[in-house]
Amino acid sequence: MNWTDERVExxxxxxxxxxxxxxxAAQLGGVSRNAVIGKxxxxxxxxxxxATSPRTRQKKAATAAPTTTTTTTRRPRATRPTTVSIGATALQAQFDQEPVAQTYIRPVSDVVVPISRKLELVQLTETTCKWPNGDPLSEEFSxxxxxxxxxxxxxxxxxxxxYQPASERRRAR
Incomplete structure (x- = not known):
């Protein structure tokens, strides 16, 4: 199918x-939707x-006109990353604001740090704690x-x- 000047106009x-x-595409005839998009x-x-219908434009105009004035305090919305094309295909996310790190501190109730018995690997049994202490390559490892x-x-x-509960892991992110 050739695009004539008349069809292009x-x-x-x-x-x-x-x-x-x-x-x-339906009005031109003999051409697909994709051909129209490509052209x-x-x-x-x-x-x-x-495209919005005239009915929705009227609804938007009617709701835009304020009837009374009220002052409300709104919380700032979280910023969404915007993607910018760099080069041919790479995308880089850019943020409007710096992220705020939130730290969650677990309550320190009933925390007793045990004194380690400093067992070696061959001394462990099914009922002993297998938490490693130190660097495995050093001689003081236990x-x-x-x-x-x-x-x-x-x-x-x-x-x-x-083993931290899932709710605490989500808050830490």
């Missing part, structure tokens, strides 16, 4: 009127926002060795460190 006119690519891009016609019970591989203190 019709395309430009219908595009400016706000018709969709499918509607333009629009090659002609570099301006992109349009979504394991906690306190009573772990049947709850897992660690004593009560190290279990609190190793």
């Amino acid at each position: 019709t395309l430009k006119k219908l595009w400016a009127e706000g018709l969709s690519a499918s509607q333009i 629009v891009h090659r002609l570099k016609l301006s992109s349009r926002g979504r 394991f906690c060795g306190n009573e772990a019970g049947e709850s897992g591989p660690y004593c009560a203190y190290h279990s609190r460190i190793a």
Whole structure:
């Protein structure tokens, strides 16, 4: 299918009127929606926002007119990242504001730091705490060795460190 000058002018006119690519393709005949979109891009016609019907424009105008004046305090909205094209295909996110780090401090109630028994690997049993102490490559490396019970591989203190509730992990992010 060849684009004649007459068909291109019709395309430009219908595009400016706000018709969709499918509607333009139907009016031109013998051309697909994708062919219309491709030609629009090659002609570099301006992109349009979504066409709104006259009824929705009237509704927006009616709601825009304030009837009374009230002052409300609004919380600032979280900023969304905007993507900027760099080079041919790479995208980089840019933020409007710096992120605010939030730290969550767990309550320190009933925390007793156990004195490590400093067991070596061959001294561990099923009921001893297997929390590592120090650098595994150093000679001073050892394991906690306190009573772990049947709850897992660690004593009560190290279990609190190793297994944090999901709600606390989400807050820390």
